[in-house]
Amino acid sequence: MFNKQELIDFCNNARENFLSHISIDCVVFGFHEGQLKVLVLKMKNEGSWYLPGGFVLKNEPIDEAANRILKDRTGLDEIFLQQFHVFGDPERSRPHNEMYKDYLPPAENWFANRFLTIGYYALVDFVHVNPTPDSHSELCAWYDLADMPNMELDHATILKTALDTLRLQLNYQPIGYNLMPKEFTMPELQKLYETILNQKLDRRNFQRRMLAFGILNRSEQPRKGGAHKAPFLYSFDLDNYQNALKEGLKGGW
Amino acid sequence: MFNKQELIDFCNNARENFLSHISIDCVVFGFHEGQLKVLVLKMKNEGSWYLPGGFVLKNEPIDEAANRILKDRTGLDEIFLQQFHVFGDPERSRPHNEMYKDYLPPAENWFANRFLTIGYYALVDFVHVNPTPDSHSELCAWYDLADMPNMELDHATILKTALDTLRLQLNYQPIGYNLMPKEFTMPELQKLYETILNQKLDRRNFQRRMLAFGILNRSEQPRKGGAHKAPFLYSFDLDNYQNALKEGLKGGW
DNA sequence: GCACTTGGTGTATTAATAACACAATAGTAT
DNA sequence: ATACTATTGTGTTATTAATACACCAAGTGC
Known part of the structure; x- marks a missing residue:
């Protein structure tokens, strides 16, 4: 070298x-x-x-x-x-x-x-x-x-x-803010978790759980333009996210 | 010095x-x-x-x-x-x-x-x-x-x-084998957890959960000689304990 | 025997997780 | 335009885990 x-x-x-x-x-x-x-x-x-x-x-x-x-x-x-x-x-x-x-x-x-x-x-x-x-x-x-x-x-x-x-x-911290773009869809976020964990997760249960953490904001406008049904866009609520980083989440995957 | x-x-x-x-x-x-x-x-x-x-x-x-x-x-x-x-x-x-x-x-x-x-x-x-x-x-x-x-x-x-x-x-590993004597009673083990976590735990729920981990063996003989009802003695099942250390436990306190 | 302390076990309630089914939408092919 | 398809959104039920709580048993001191 x-x-x-x-x-x-x-x-x-x-x-x-x-x-x-x-x-x-x-x-x-x-x-x-x-x-x-x-x-x-x-x-x-x-x-x-x-x-x-x-x-x-x-x-x-x-x-x-x-x-x-x-x-x-x-x-x-x-x-x-x-x-x-x-x-x-x-x-x-x-x-x-x-x-x-x-x-x-x-x-x-x-x-x-x-x-x-x-x-x-x-x-x-x-x-x-x-x-x-x-x-x-x-x-x-x-x-x-x-x-x-x-x-x-x-x-x-x-x-x-x-x-x-x-x-x-992943069990006790929110993860995603640093890896995802500003706005993203729920299926995209799910793909991140699935990739990290190397396993499939249930779409509906994932969404419920993620929303229950209270660290996401849903945008008014869905993402248009792609094929198929227009998905909602989400972004992280930075205040709540930071708080969750400190306090920790409960439950595990 | x-x-x-x-x-x-x-x-x-x-x-x-x-x-x-x-x-x-x-x-x-x-x-x-x-x-x-x-x-x-x-x-x-x-x-x-x-x-x-x-x-x-x-x-x-x-x-x-x-x-x-x-x-x-x-x-x-x-x-x-x-x-x-x-x-x-x-x-x-x-x-x-x-x-x-x-x-x-x-x-x-x-x-x-x-x-x-x-x-x-x-x-x-x-x-x-x-x-x-x-x-x-x-x-x-x-x-x-x-x-x-x-x-x-x-x-x-x-x-x-x-x-x-x-x-x-404590959330995903068994702890106690290294801190407790060979044989101990369930209330003693509970005291250890309470001390580490700095909070009271429910006696009955603690016992159920601990036993569910499958890392304890109950001795034939209870501990005699002390005042009050004779408590059972437990010891850690080392095989299962080691395995739990590797595999991790589920749930949290 | 009786009160008191400690230890063992069971059961009802509640919350969390997992499993599952159907409706809505935006494009594509015809 | 119509049917088709892939994708997303949402609700309902069943199962499992966590929590709260009450009673019985065994030993001590009186």
């Missing part, structure tokens, strides 16, 4: 500015055309795939670090972000530790260190994201959850853990 | 053996005489209070580190331990960063670094714990959750977050 000079510059910069031994990796979920998508990066030359990640500045809160990293990859600010697990096996970064060993001795090679990584997951509105590769990578792109490329290191595990966390959170 | 020579020795040892910038803090919950207890340490001289904590060896998985730290404080091995949050505000360890600044310049002073701390909570059987202070502390002792001393740094926040996590987990 790096040539020697790039590596030396990167390592000098990293040693000076970042906390050692700590990285952040992000699982960015988007939702588009009925599919749950995940943002991945393709390493230059190597061609291997990674989750977007980075390091923590020496005087930066970790949540801000995650935000900064994702702003670089998506163009978005104020992303819905949640820390979910620390991956701390000393073997986890072993494949990386060997990298560049011909270029730089371990003491100077940032990548020769052991790294704990803090896993964050993010929920974003697909259409607002402008996928942008970082300096190591040649490509930043969405992949269908059902069709992910093989990822390096433990990134597949990180993704799985993020998804498990998201599924659990 | 340390005199100068102790400090120098500690720092030399720490720099050589531990990952920098990372610490682990543990909230150890025990249950005794109807009270939820938390293990705390009292710093030498200073007299301030802390949660048990420590650092991660350079080649040690973080779960093992937490286990090692707790073995030192409790004498127990194979503790039920769960990582629950990383506290990563750069201000969080500020009060410590000033410590010993007259003894050692920042570059050599381990405590002058910024530390992220990984929060773990542990559930242990109170009577098996042998509280043991570490080298910084003069005392290691149980405190009632309702009667905790003021703790340094963000340790009160860490405790609160651990408790919130524990309460949430």
Whole structure:
């Protein structure tokens, strides 16, 4: 990925500015055309795939670090972000530790260190994201959850853990505001839940339950133009939504 | 807490053996005489209070580190331990960063670094714990959750977050095996739940629900000798318990 | 025996979840 | 225009889970 000079510059910069031994990796979920998508990066030359990640500045809160990293990859600010697990096996970064060993001795090679990584997951509105590769990578792109490329290191595990966390959170948190466009139909929202949970839900029961949460506003106008019956448009009631985030919902799927 | 020579020795040892910038803090919950207890340490001289904590060896998985730290404080091995949050505000360890600044310049002073701390909570059987202070502390002792001393740094926040996590987990995990003695009565188990949730539960409904989980075995013999009617003794069915840990329970409190 | 405390069990009520059927609408094909 | 079809909206019933509540049993102290 790096040539020697790039590596030396990167390592000098990293040693000076970042906390050692700590990285952040992000699982960015988007939702588009009925599919749950995940943002991945393709390493230059190597061609291997990674989750977007980075390091923590020496005087930066970790949540801000995650935000900064994702702003670089998506163009978005104020992303819905949640820390979910620390991956701390000393073997986890072993494949990386060997990298560049011909270029730089371990003491100077940032990548020769052991790294704990803090896993964050993010929920974003697909259409607002402008996928942008970082300096190591040649490509930043969405992949269908059902069709992910093989990822390096433990990134597949990180993704799985993020998804498990998201599924659990569905039980006591409203989810959707960050993944859906401003206005959406009930069947679209249902598709999101079905995709996350990977199971079919009953249309009528879903609607009743969702409305009972009291976090949706129904628009005056249905969506015209499509084939078939015009569905109502809904948007989230932000006040009630925020409140539900704090208070939690009851019941589970 | 340390005199100068102790400090120098500690720092030399720490720099050589531990990952920098990372610490682990543990909230150890025990249950005794109807009270939820938390293990705390009292710093030498200073007299301030802390949660048990420590650092991660350079080649040690973080779960093992937490286990090692707790073995030192409790004498127990194979503790039920769960990582629950990383506290990563750069201000969080500020009060410590000033410590010993007259003894050692920042570059050599381990405590002058910024530390992220990984929060773990542990559930242990109170009577098996042998509280043991570490080298910084003069005392290691149980405190009632309702009667905790003021703790340094963000340790009160860490405790609160651990408790919130524990309460949430009650919704989809069996809890008790690690906190209760081998055999216990239903009212005793109920007291545990009531203490964690900080609310009264209905005796009869609690029993029905608990039994419905299918993780309890009722002993042939009731507990004799006490005053009043002899209660049945229960123990956890470990197979079903482990399975429930994996599969999750349904419903919430 | 009698009062009192603690523990065990059952039943009626209410709320939540799951299962299911039919009517309305906007396009498409003829 | 008419029938057809896919899709959305809504209501009703059955099942299951949660809650509230009342009685009986066993041991202690008097």
